[in-house]
Amino acid sequence: MTVTAAGSATRTLTFRDAFGEGLREALAADDRVFLMGEDVGRYGGCFGVSQGLLDEFGPERVRDTPLSESAFVGAGIGAALGGTRPIVEIMTVNFALLALDQIVNTAATLRHMSGGQLNVPLVIRIPTGPGRQLAAQHSHTLEGWFAHVPGLRVVTPATVTDARGMLASALADPDPVLVFEQIALYGASGDLPVTAGPVDLDRAAIRRPGHDVTVVGYGGSLAPALAAAEQLAAGGVSAEVVDLRTLRPLDSATVLESVARTHRLVVVDNAWRSGGPTAEVVARVAEQALDELDAAIERVAAAEVPLPYPRHLEEAALPSADRVVAAARRALA
Amino acid sequence: MSKLASERSVQTDPQALLTTMIRIRRLEERCAALYSAGAIRGFLHLCVGEEAVAAGVLDALGPDDAVVSTYREHGHALARGIPMAALLAEMFGRTTGCSHGRGGSMHLFDAARRFYGGNAIVAGGIPLATGLALADRYRDRPWVTACLFGDGAVAEGEFHESLNLAALWRLPVVFCCENNRYAMGTALERSHAETDLALRAGSYGLRAWAVDGMDAVAVREATALAVDTARTGAGPCFLELRTYRFRAHSMYDADRYRDRAEIDEWKDRDPIDRLATLLTDEGLLGAGGRAALEAAADAEIDEAVAVAEAGPIEPVEDLTRHVTTEVPA
Structure with missing residues (x-):
């Protein structure tokens, strides 16, 4: 921890750890919250974000899924309707296209099609972006496709403070939120105020x-x-x-x-x-x-x-x- | 002992099934007329001929169980207990509709009755149902989700992904495949190399069997067994309910792809005629009993149409409501 000239205490951590701390905190705070996705458990997350969470919270709450993006995203939607607070990870944004039907046709529309009776408190984490020489099927920036769709919230944390705080804010949102995590930033570090908490999701x-x-x-x-x-x-x-x-x-x-x-x-x-x-x-x-x-x-x-x-x-x-x-x-x- | 009494579980009430099927058929026929008159617009998919599936499946569920359906869901919605007036008001686009008028015929919802649509992407509701069951398992609730879909959905990836996931996690969901032999205009054998759908579903490690979907009692009893199996934690089940729609796919469909002889052959197995005959033979339905049920259904429909037509339309100022949570100003 360091203390700046202005007197605010900060600590330095990577985006990976900031996202991981956010997950750990969310799982600890609310037993309705669970994490599911490909290799989020035993493997620790494709990019290491959920390392250790399976041991800490067990297989009911940190669930490895088959490679079935449409099914497990749709299951996240259904589980959200059923009173839980799922966090679904899709390994990269290009894979999210395999779940586009569930995200666009179901998550974004259920509230409207039901005339406001239903809401989908689902958080989907999606690693995205270029910078690691991952070529034409793992590097694209497709956030804007999702941002086109009414009924979804699309957030793009670009600072450690947002990486740490956006998950809690997203979980507090009664509607579906897509959190896009920059693959190229996972290893980068930044300063986080020790008092940092949930962040505003409405303002630039x-x-x-x-x-x-x-x-x-x-x-x-x-x-x-x-x-x-x-x-x-x-x-x-x-x-x-x-x-x-x-x-x-x-x-x-x-x-x-x-x-x-x-x-x-x-x-x-x-x-x-x-x-x-x-x-x-x-x-x-x-x-x-x-x-x-x-x-x-x-x-x-x-x-x-x-x-x-x-x-x-x-x-x-x-x-x-x-x-x-x-x-x-x-x-x- | 009579045939019905000996083969039926104690809970099955065939008179109630008959009543439900007659209400569904009369409602569907009225919907067709209302569509022709321009009172209902959009797509309209009717389930005439398939009433035994709606009556039998829905009757086997408890009030806390969940239902996920398709765009051919009027019968499912009615059998679930959604009032006719709310269904018709929805098709008329009135705010008194069961989806506030925003959904129409293909998107009937009722959260209080755990009726989760009205999903018009083929197979799109199957992952949703899997998730509802996951939530019940996660929260340790003894509820089951019934997921209705057609044979066309079996060709979709979401079907296969979801059955694997549900079986893997032993989720309390009953997959009810309403196999009417046609995916819109494409016959089952023209889109599947293996047309035994129960056989294929069973390969995912769940219990799967085929049922005569023109027999409401058989559908009811099969569903009850599947629901009991799922509820006790033995994992999901798959029912292939073999049925047939007597009308075209939708009101736009000229139905050029089916032989008249085939349609007539299935009409000889009309689920309403069949159960009514059986009940009559058993002495459980008197002379004029069916006509009385039809008259009661018509009266219910007449009143529901009047109530639905009197419902208000939504003001245009409200156009962008129901998109995200509305925060009070």
Whole structure:
């Protein structure tokens, strides 16, 4: 533990441990909560997040499933209807497509189809994103597909504090919540206030205040956005970095307020440019704050290609701090 | 001892089954007329001919047991006890409908009666039912989930994934396959190499058997056995209920894929005629008894239609309700 100059105590931990602590806390706090998914138990989780939980909580509460994404996600929906609080892990976002029917046709619609009689308090954890040379079936950023669907909440923790606190908040939500965990961040570390607890799931966050240009990212694109802001600061440009945090419901107010201050906007997205989540951000700014803009909006997004295996090509396909800096400079030119 | 009395478990009440089947058939026939008159829109899938499945399966469940059904679920919903007026109001899109008017014919829900739809993705309700049973097992409740679906669902991956999961975890669910021999317009033998569905289901390590789905008493007794088996912790069961729909798949269907002779052959096994005849032979249904049941059903329907038609439609200002939890302002 360290104590900052401001007097707030923090400790440093990895995203993996932050997510794992969140799980342990949730299981300990409420006996209705259980975890299920592929290799979450004996294996300890594909990425090690649930290591030790099977021994601690037993096989009823930490359940290894067959490789049947549609069945165990649907079973999570049914178990949620039955008064439990399941946490379902899908090993990666590409595998989540095998459960798309249950997520989109059932979890998202039951409340509406039943005229408000039913709700689905289900949390689905989904590792996502590029950066580990996992090629074209394990690296994509598909959060936006789910964010398209009314009835779902989609959250994208990009800080250790959110990684630690979003699960508890998601479990408190009476409706289905999808928590997207960045595979590339599991081993990264960050500082967590010792007083950290559940976090707000409704609002975007300004991760770095500034006044010259607004840079918007989420999940895996927050890091290049913040790195770019650091580089821009060295050149005398003050960038304000907004972390969307929640893709549905999207907090456009925080973005619009920032754009009203900076009058310039760069969006950064590990998803493909066409129809990605930040395309919606751009559309809302165009609808509601066009008069505020002093420059064309800049977009830094994934190249329109399935992610390739070689490191240099994967990197070339994705937003980098340098590309964000260049975009910001174009906006400021 | 009479044939009925000797072969029937004490709880089975064949008169009640007959009454339920007649109510279902008369309601379905009225729905067809209301659809033709434009009062019901969307897709409408009727279960005429399959009433023994609805009456028999639902009668074997207790009030705390759960039901998951499909888009051909009017009969299941009625047999579960959802009032006719609430069903018709739903089909009319009124707020007094059992799903507040948001679902229509394919999405009938009633949380209080543990009736979980009305799922119109073929096989989509099967994982849901597995999860409801998981919750009951997890919470140590002695409840069973009955999951109804058609033969078409057996071709879907969700069916196979769910049977494996339910058997693996010995969940208290009864899979009730309402095999009417056609997945919309595709005959069973045109979509399955092995058409013995009970045989295939049994390969997952659960008890599975075929039942004459045109015999309400047989369906009721098979379901009761399956429910008892699941309830006592012996794991899930699968029932292949062999039946037939007398009408087309939906009101849009011109029914060009079935032989008239085949339809007539199955109509000779009409589940209502069959049970009524049996009851008459046993002296349990007097002359005019069936006509009286039909008249009572018609009167119930007339009143329900009137009540449903009087129900309000939802104001357009409420359009975006029922999507996520509504926090009071």
